[in-house]
Amino acid sequence: MTARPSNAHQARLLRLLRDGGPHSRAQLGDRVRLSRSKLGVEVDRLLETGLVVMDGLAASRGGRRSHTVRLSPQLRFLGVDIGATSVDVAVTNAELEVLGHLNEPVDVRQGPVAVFERVLAMVDALRDGGTAQGFDGAGIGVPGPVRFPEGVPVAPPIMPGWDGFPVREALGQELGCPVLVDNDVNLMALGEQQAGVARSARDFLCVKIGTGIGCGVVVGGEVHRGATGSAGDIGHIQVDPQGRRCACGNRGCLEAHFSGAALARDASAAAREGRSPELAGRLAASGELTAVDVAAAAAAGDEFALDLIREGGARTGQVIATLVSFFNPGLVVIGGGVTGLGHTLLASLRTQVYRRSLPLATGNLPIVLGELGQVAGVTGAARLISDHLFSVD
Amino acid sequence: MTARPSNAHQARLLRLLRDGGPHSRAQLGDRVRLSRSKLGVEVDRLLETGLVVMDGLAASRGGRRSHTVRLSPQLRFLGVDIGATSVDVAVTNAELEVLGHLNEPVDVRQGPVAVFERVLAMVDALRDGGTAQGFDGAGIGVPGPVRFPEGVPVAPPIMPGWDGFPVREALGQELGCPVLVDNDVNLMALGEQQAGVARSARDFLCVKIGTGIGCGVVVGGEVHRGATGSAGDIGHIQVDPQGRRCACGNRGCLEAHFSGAALARDASAAAREGRSPELAGRLAASGELTAVDVAAAAAAGDEFALDLIREGGARTGQVIATLVSFFNPGLVVIGGGVTGLGHTLLASLRTQVYRRSLPLATGNLPIVLGELGQVAGVTGAARLISDHLFSVD
Numbered sequence: 001m002t003a004r005p006s007n008a009h010q011a012r013l014l015r016l017l018r019d020g021g022p023h024s025r026a027q028l029g030d031r032v033r034l035s036r037s038k039l040g041v042e043v044d045r046l047l048e049t050g051l052v053v054m055d056g057l058a059a060s061r062g063g064r065r066s067h068t069v070r071l072s073p074q075l076r077f078l079g080v081d082i083g084a085t086s087v088d089v090a091v092t093n094a095e096l097e098v099l100g101h102l103n104e105p106v107d108v109r110q111g112p113v114a115v116f117e118r119v120l121a122m123v124d125a126l127r128d129g130g131t132a133q134g135f136d137g138a139g140i141g142v143p144g145p146v147r148f149p150e151g152v153p154v155a156p157p158i159m160p161g162w163d164g165f166p167v168r169e170a171l172g173q174e175l176g177c178p179v180l181v182d183n184d185v186n187l188m189a190l191g192e193q194q195a196g197v198a199r200s201a202r203d204f205l206c207v208k209i210g211t212g213i214g215c216g217v218v219v220g221g222e223v224h225r226g227a228t229g230s231a232g233d234i235g236h237i238q239v240d241p242q243g244r245r246c247a248c249g250n251r252g253c254l255e256a257h258f259s260g261a262a263l264a265r266d267a268s269a270a271a272r273e274g275r276s277p278e279l280a281g282r283l284a285a286s287g288e289l290t291a292v293d294v295a296a297a298a299a300a301g302d303e304f305a306l307d308l309i310r311e312g313g314a315r316t317g318q319v320i321a322t323l324v325s326f327f328n329p330g331l332v333v334i335g336g337g338v339t340g341l342g343h344t345l346l347a348s349l350r351t352q353v354y355r356r357s358l359p360l361a362t363g364n365l366p367i368v369l370g371e372l373g374q375v376a377g378v379t380g381a382a383r384l385i386s387d388h389l390f391s392v393d
Numbered sequence: 394m395t396a397r398p399s400n401a402h403q404a405r406l407l408r409l410l411r412d413g414g415p416h417s418r419a420q421l422g423d424r425v426r427l428s429r430s431k432l433g434v435e436v437d438r439l440l441e442t443g444l445v446v447m448d449g450l451a452a453s454r455g456g457r458r459s460h461t462v463r464l465s466p467q468l469r470f471l472g473v474d475i476g477a478t479s480v481d482v483a484v485t486n487a488e489l490e491v492l493g494h495l496n497e498p499v500d501v502r503q504g505p506v507a508v509f510e511r512v513l514a515m516v517d518a519l520r521d522g523g524t525a526q527g528f529d530g531a532g533i534g535v536p537g538p539v540r541f542p543e544g545v546p547v548a549p550p551i552m553p554g555w556d557g558f559p560v561r562e563a564l565g566q567e568l569g570c571p572v573l574v575d576n577d578v579n580l581m582a583l584g585e586q587q588a589g590v591a592r593s594a595r596d597f598l599c600v601k602i603g604t605g606i607g608c609g610v611v612v613g614g615e616v617h618r619g620a621t622g623s624a625g626d627i628g629h630i631q632v633d634p635q636g637r638r639c640a641c642g643n644r645g646c647l648e649a650h651f652s653g654a655a656l657a658r659d660a661s662a663a664a665r666e667g668r669s670p671e672l673a674g675r676l677a678a679s680g681e682l683t684a685v686d687v688a689a690a691a692a693a694g695d696e697f698a699l700d701l702i703r704e705g706g707a708r709t710g711q712v713i714a715t716l717v718s719f720f721n722p723g724l725v726v727i728g729g730g731v732t733g734l735g736h737t738l739l740a741s742l743r744t745q746v747y748r749r750s751l752p753l754a755t756g757n758l759p760i761v762l763g764e765l766g767q768v769a770g771v772t773g774a775a776r777l778i779s780d781h782l783f784s785v786d
Contacts, residue, residue, distance in 0.1 A: 145753055155753055203620055215719065219612045226721020227596055230753040237715045238749060250749065322630045322715055326608065328619020356631060356643065360538055360548055360623045 003049035005392055009034060009042045014051060014071065014390040018095055019194075022055045022070035043069060051075070071095065076131070077385055078138035078175065080119055081184055081377030083337075084108050084158055084211035084260075087115070089122040090378035091131040096194055096386065098375050100131035108143060111161035112170075120174060135177045137389050139381030140167060141184035143212065145230040151181035154229065157248065158212060180385050184208070184377055185232055186223045188335050188370065189216025191380030196371040201331045205323060206370070207234075208336035209316065211260040215323070234323070235259065239315045254319050258312030260291045260337050266308055267294050276304035295340040306344060313345045317352025324357040324365065335370030342369065396442035398785055402427060402435045407444060407464065407783040411488055412587075415448045415463035436462060444468070464488065469524070470778055471531035471568065473512055474577055474770030476730075477501050477551055477604035477653075480508070482515040483771035484524040489587055489779065491768050493524035501536060504554035505563075513567060528570045530782050532774030533560060534577035536605065538623040544574035547622065550641065551605060573778050577601070577770055578625055579616045581728050581763065582609025584773030589764040594724045598716060599763070600627075601729035602709065604653040608716070627716070628652065632708045647712050651705030653684045653730050660687050663697050671695035688733040699737060706738045710745025717750040717758065728763030735762065 005011040009032065016031055017023060023031075029039050046052040047069070055068040071094035081088040085108070090101040102122045106115055126132065144156020151168025153159060172179040189206035192198040198206065198218070206216035215232040217224040224231050235255035236248050243252025256262060267289040271279040278297040283289050297305035320332060332353075334346065350367050370376055398404040402425065409424055410416060416424075422432050439445040440462070448461040464487035474481040478501070483494040495515045499508055519525065537549020544561025546552060565572040582599035585591040591599065591611070599609035608625040610617040617624050628648035629641050636645025649655060660682040664672040671690040676682050690698035713725060725746075727739065743760050763769055 203617075217719070219617060220615075222613075224596075224612055224720075226754070227723035228721060228753050228757065230751060231719065231721035233718050233721070233751055233754065236749075236751055237718050238711070248751070318631070319715075322712075323719055325626050325630050326610070326624065326716055326719070327617075328621060328624035328626070330620035356629075358623060358626055358629055358641070360621050361619070361626065364621065 003051050005051075005390060006045070007042075008392055009038075010046055011391050013042060013046060015387075017052065017069070017071045018386060018390065021095060022068040024066050024068045026066065028069075075136050076134070077382040078123065078132075078135045078177075079187075079378030079381030080123075080138065081141045081187060081381060082106070082108060082115060082119070082143065083184060083377075084143050087119055087122065088374055088378050089119060089126060090375060090382070091126050091135075092379070092382040094386070096379060096382045098379065100126045100129055101375055101378065102126060103374055108159050109161075112165040112167065116171065116174070123175070135175055137178045137385035138171065138175050138180075139187065139384040140171060140179060140181045141187040141377050141381055142167065142181065143184045143210075145228075145233060146181050146183050148180075148182060148225050148229050151179065153181075178385065178389065180388055182223075182381075182384055183214070183216075183225075183229070183232070185214035185216045186225065187216075187378075187380030187384060188376045189218050189223060189333070189380065190383045191372050191376035191378070192333050192335065192370050193218060193221075193380075194383045195379050196333075196376060197368055198331055198333055203327075203329050204331035204333060205320070205327065205329045206333040206335060207316070207320065209259060209334065209338040210336040213255050213259045213316070213336075217327070234319055237319050237322075239318055254315060258315050263291045263294050263308060263312065263338065264289055267297075267305070270304050270308075276302055278302035279305065291338045292340060295338075295342070298341065298344060309341045309344045310348045313341075313348030314352050316345075317349035318356065320349065320367075321353045321356035324353055324361050328361045329365070332365065332367045333370050334367065335372075335376055396444050398444075398783060399438070400435070401785055402431075403439055404784050406435060406439060408780075410445065410462070410464045411779060411783065414488060415461040417459050417461045419459065421462075468529050469527070470775040471516065471525075471528045471570075472580075472771030472774030473516075473531065474534045474580060474774060475499070475501060475508060475512070475536065476577060476770075477536050480512055480515065481767055481771050482512060482519060483768060483775070484519050484528075485772070485775040487779070489772060489775045491772065493519045493522055494768055494771065495519060496767055501552050502554075505558045505560065509564065509567070516568070528568055530571045530573075530778035531564065531568050532580065532777040533564060533572060533574045534580040534770050534774050535560065535574065536577045536603075538621070538626065539574050539576050541573075541575060541618050541622050544572065546574075571778065571782065573781055575616075575774075575777055576607070576609075576618075576622070576625070578607035578609045579618065580609075580771075580773030580777060581769045582611050582616060582726070582773065583776045584765050584769035584771070585726050585728065585763050586611060586614075586773075587776040588772050589726075589769060590761055591724055591726055596720075596722050597724035597726060598713070598720065598722045599726040599728060600709070600713065602652060602727065602731040603729040606648050606652045606709070606729075610720070627712055630712050630715075632711055647708060651708050656684045656687050656701060656705065656731065657682055659701055660690075660698070663701075669695055669697035672698065684731045685733060688731075688735070691734065691737060702734045702737045703741045706734075706741030707745050709738075710742035711749065713742065713760075714746045714749035717746055717754050721754045722758070725758065725760045726763050727760065728765075728769055 055070045075094035077092045079090045087106040153162045167181045185208045202221045213235040215234045236253040238252045240252035244256040246253035246256035270276045271283040282293045448463045468487035470485045472483045480499040537552045546555045560574045578601045595614045606628040608627045629646040631645045633645035637649040639646035639649035663669045664676040675686045
């Protein structure tokens with residue numbers, strides 16, 4: 001796709017078709033403030049670019065039945081979500097529906113060259129599966145702060161070897177299409193906004209609890225990235241001045257007390273020290289424990305596992321209470337790997353928020369689990385690049 | 394003023410003239426994306442409304458010298474900043490320069506009727522002083538959360554009798570002009586952005602430490618008010634789980650440990666218990682201690698007063714560190730009554746933020762005192778209403 005909208009009306013029409021599917025001209029006319037003739041001109045121009053095509057006949061609104069228009073069924077976006085320990089790759093159509101999706105364990109600490117080799121192999125596999133020949137654009141998420149305009153990770157704590165690596169440029173060359181790079185948490189927020197639980201939300205927080213912990217901040221429908229791209233970096237907020245040492249050098253950081261990594265560590269220690277027969281059995285069976293084991297042990301009624309989740313939920317809730325008082329969001333979404341901990345986590349977290357934040361801020365505040373699971377990030381990645389391509393700048 | 398801009402170009406031109414003073418047509422043309430003829434049409438229409446007038450001759454740019462245009466020198470905005478214990482009222486011209494300003498001690502707990510009687514008397518005094526006959530619009534700040542569209546305080550903790558009082562409507566009727574109502578902290582942020590230390594900042598926090606403590610949140614140049622208008626309500630963020638009981642019913646709230654009210658209480662206790670000869674002398678002299686006395690005692694080298702300020706700065710810094718990690722602002726402004734505590738406060742606060750927040754968020758983060766002092770709020774109030782009047786909606 002080389003075509004781009006040539007004015008703001010066209011950009012708006014493209015986004016309407018992306019988010020609402022096929023429309024008749026009359027329906028589009030109801031959504032944009034354009035005279036019928038001006039609308040006709042813009043739609044015709046979009047048809048000429050090939051971004052938009054004629055579709056079936058629309059339902060009659062009294063007069064002659066007209067053709068609907070839709071985004072080209074040829075358009076393909078690529079979404080890549082690089083986590084600390086796994087990678088998701090997906091192909092979407094122009095409406096950002098996932099046509100194909102792969103997930104593989106990949107350790108981000110292998111560095112950008114090795115990781116992108118794997119990513120490109122996954123892309124090839126999806127291409128071979130027939131979902132796409134080429135891509136019109138790609139969005140890439142990485143688990144660390146990103147200088148957004150350049151698409152370059154900046155001092156990402158859990159990504160050795162990635163600092164300053166030109167992800168946007170390098171992948172743009174490999175893929176032969178426009179690329180944007182963002183923090184994985186921002187992409188999860190965009191994904192849930194596009195197709196998940198935050199669909200109509202304009203001001204919300206999306207807390208991702210995975211290997212680490214981070215927060216996507218959406219203000220007025222847009223991701224707030226902050227002055228240096230590190231907004232939402234809540235993993236190192238102090239929850240206990242006398243708490244655990246954190247890798248960052250401080251004491252009592254949220255992430256040191258509750259995250260996928262902290263859960264794995266606590267569960268292993270408990271298993272070895274005989275404090276949880278359930279976890280000990282799982283450790284003996286697999287040689288390693290993760291948050292998934294904690295979730296399973298809790299589901300089996302293991303008290304130690306349940307306590308771990310309750311305590312972690314309380315600590316996270318304490319931080320979210322502060323953010324709710326400060327930011328007064330309309331919705332809080334909890335996502336990431338540990339959402340397998342589900343309603344025990346949510347209950348403990350809600351208790352803290354409703355107890356600690358002022359009633360005015362929590363009176364109408366849903367705190368809910370994300371809906372999209374593993375495709376949240378890749379959906380957000382496709383949304384990110386399509387927002388860029390369907391805009392004028 | 395009944396005239397309003399009739400399109401977005403006119404609105405933009407009015408704001409340019411407000412913020413940049415008189416412009417020649419050529420200078421305006423450089424600032425807006427309009428053809429010379431279209432610009433001419435819009436400027437002529439604004440001249441017809443009387444919002445804009447011809448001014449002197451502009452410096453030559455080669456051709457014939459042309460007249461500059463400016464906002465009408467007849468325009469007057471009213472800014473009212475109601476604090477917990479005092480009220481500021483000011484009259485500004487169209488460029489938001491303060492032409493007259495009054496400050497009086499008023500206890501907000503007297504309720505809206507009594508307070509507005511005083512406010513209107515102050516307005517009359519300014520009118521009699523000759524700065525204005527009538528007003529084209531007024532902005533009102535109150536020390537509590539506000540349902541912004543309606544201009545109604547909502548459950549404001551330190552404002553008994555104000556809950557649901559129709560401030561916007563009541564004052565609009567009294568003053569005979571459009572009125573907008575907002576939280577006092579948001580107005581301080583707008584004031585510092587308009588004419589103070591945050592002049593070019595787009596994403597910043599403005600922490601007001603007065604009788605209570607609150608935070609104005611500016612995102613992309615706009616005040617972020619949150620889902621229910623309570624964004625920035627940071628006074629009840631917990632800084633110590635075993636801390637002091639707060640009026641809100643929780644324990645260890647920031648405001649219970651550090652604010653004008655907390656300082657006055659701590660200083661009085663120390664004076665009575667013989668822990669500070671300096672404060673004891675001041676209490677004996679005036680019968681009451683405030684944050685001003687703590688500042689004076691600190692300036693005189695009183696160790697107890699210095700410790701109070703250092704400890705309060707550290708607690709506030711602890712909260713700001715969290716907000717900085719989360720929000721990644723480009724600037725933090727400290728304002729309000731206790732800025733008299735000045736550099737001792739700032740030093741202690743900075744230490745916490747730079748120690749606790751990640752380097753990426755603090756690497757380029759100025760933490761500075763506000764510049765406008767008592768006129769920050771009223772300037773912000775005038776800015777608020779002029780933004781509204783110089784817009785299309």
